[in-house]
Amino acid sequence: MGAYYIRRLFFIIPTLFASALITFVIMHATPGGPFDAGNDKITERAKARLMAAYGLDKPLFFNTQAVQDAYAENKPFYEVGAAFFDAQFELWLVNFVQGKFGPSFRFIGRNVEDILLEPTSLDGVFWQNRLMATIILGLVATIIAVIVGFPLGVIAAVKQNSWVDNLCLFFATFFYGIPNIVLGIFLIIIFASWLGWVNVVEMNYWEGWRPWVLPAFVLAIPTAAFLARLTRSSVLEVLRMDFVRTARAKGLSENVVIAKHVVRNALIPVVTFLGPALATLITGSFVIETQFGVTGIGRLFVESVGRRDYSVIMALTLIYAFFIAIANLGVDLAYGFLDPRIRFSKK
């Protein structure tokens, strides 16, 4: 069992490599570059200078010109060979292996790891950075989604076809269909403009829990709605199983049957969904971060795609891939606890 998980952990490495390679190819296949984005006052001369300064004038994968030059200069064979790999992807890979993501092409003078990990204010403590802001937002949203969505699903299933069930289904369908951006503005206007409970511009995310509530709630709602529907169908399926009938026949109270036998068995599809959902919530908060002024990596990612900030795109893609791989591993681990019959063979 332990060996299985260690093996799975090692499988993350080729997954990350494949993600990096695919992202690199797609990114460079997209027209336009980092110094085309936004400012058309940058001259061709300035652009060429910037491209050269950041090594973006090198070939993507293999530098045959450098090989010819090295050969013509009678350099030793290992230098001629090394010149072949004097290309953008290899340079990025070498940096990455050393734990560096390289310089940002947008935030000139800053390395990507600094942008992600430096505190966002002068007096901020070390963990108050972009990456942590997004992780906190995603985790709080996941907790809200589970607290709201799961009980709703269970109640709807237990009260199938009653008005409670209909209300829950209405909730799930309605909120699943509302885009985050609409819900966000809607709640800002209600709670900030009308009720005045919070500021429209809530800036101090590191000074307490209150600022996180609205953005996390908005981020959580679609997931909670989907989770409610999923839980409902899963619980309904389990409710029809023989062991539930047996439990009831034993004279157990309905609450015990639901809480002890039904819910646990209904959790498997829910957990399967929750793994990637957690990763999505952690990584997919661009709209919310933008709307609520959270300086996180979701917002940074989308802006970086628009600005062709290759180093940031590569770094964040790998972080996302890592989150998803870890979340899936966590799901597999959870299966074993939820259903002891599930075991992973060595083969």
Add this chain to the structure above:
Amino acid sequence: MLNTFRKIVFVSLAAMFLLSACATPTTEAPKPTSAPAATSAPAATKAPEPTKAPAATAAPAAAGPKVLRLARATYPDIIDPQISSFGIEIEVMKFCYEGLTAIDNKGNIGPGSADKWTVAADGKSIVFHIRDGLKRADGTAMNASDFEYALKRAVDPRVVGKQYADIMSDVKGSHALIGAKEDAKMAQADVDKLYAAYGVKADDAKRELTVSFDQPAPYWLYVAYIWETYPTDKKKVDAAPTNWWNKADGHSCNGPFTIKSIEEGKKIVYAANPNYWRGKPKLDRVEATYITDEIQRFEAYKKGEFDEVDVTPATLAQVEGDPVLKAEMTRYTAAITTNLAFNNLRKPFDNVEVRKAFSQALDRTGWVRDVFKGIGKPTTRWIPPGVPGAQPDKPGVPASDTKAALATLIAAGFGTADGKKVDCAKLGELKITYAGTAQNHARFQFLAGNFAAAFNCAITLDPVDSTVMTALVKDPKTNPQMARQGWIQDYPHPQNWLSVYWKSGAFAARYGYSNKDLDALLVKADATVNFDEAVKLYSQAEDMLLKDVPGAPMNHAEVIYLVKPYLSGLKQNPSSSDAEWAGEWGPVWTYDVDLTKVPASYPKQ
């Protein structure tokens, strides 16, 4: 236990449901701007409730600090005078730094960190005298070498990422430096060799900075005011060469304010500089808060969380329908011109008559009225009003006239045999390329409709990614047949509008446009030391340019902001771009707050 839980869930759901049901849209449907008088509003549509003016506090003037709270949209990527080029970056530096010269609220050049200067009779050098007693905010004395450092750093090959170094290309010996490969590790000896011919020399004993040029450049007094010349602090830069600018204490300001704090992506706070040479500004503090969502900025302004906010097409209708907000609205033409750019190398726009015809087919009034909801001023000229040399009352490129457009095109040989219609086959494929946003689809459909209506020929709409668009327009080989391009002023001088843009090889190259006579006239204007005489020459040059119709000017941008009534002094600089906030390019040290009129929500500390 479960029953209790069910009750809680039920009550929560009911509350949420009730909230949803009770909610009404916050933004009323915008009223038609030119609705016929006889049409009454539908009964179901209620006029928006006017915004209540916040009750003024009776607090005495000394009760609290004077704070200007700005709602800003986009956070700057980099705040380094010798690297930055975006307006959102320049606005930050303008609070903190001041160049050798400064612009007054009428757009005239005046003393800045230099209190006087001498332009050589041949216009090939300027000697700036750095004012006595000039200090940074921390009290450090400043001298000519501080500015020499900045002007050298602006072209230093070791400074990687410079975006606007070309603006220094008038300075003697600058081309070798600007053209050199950027390399942070370049050897000092190699840099020194390049600097040997560079025309910037400081004499601290005399407090003089001499700037020499390859060609006469009396207009350089205006360049001496822009951000590229701001005196970054060598000690701070040397301590953290690449990211000194990212923290507030990296900036040793010599401008009206200091940078008190930087919260990345969120907020920058400026405090009045007690050592500013004009004296401490009237405002104690400026807070720029960055909120991407325009509706959120607008709501926060209405709630009194901001003192100033931009008005966008999305919020304009609500502002105009609200008497309080309307009274707080300020709008003026900005030094920004939008051009329908033609690629002069591509058929059929290599023919000047075709360019004229398309300029005539362009409904500029409709473009501003219908596409921009009235925000903007239609124009046929390039230089915007307020800039020296502007001739707003004079005809520019051929004005909007559909019939004349048709006649021009037919006369140019693009008509059918009977001479009554345009032969579309002779024109070939016509394509408008643009950054494919939802807003732009509507904009360019309007333009395509203009041309289709005038010539009865199909126009292809060609939306592309915005970054791709920027890349395409930079090269005449890829610059589209037709695209929207334009210019945002760097400094209020016609040289910036004409020589920097339209000389052969400058931005004009993107249009595939080159006119040797225009080049010669601009060289003459650039070299003319007498300002009034130079302006006359620039005016002639603009006329010459517009006869060629390399592009068809469409409109000058208008800026619209809401400004709280207790703020004063945010005067409109007649030739400013003010693209970021009202009063951005004005004398910020004169702006004031009447504390007797501020609302209760105004900062007390």
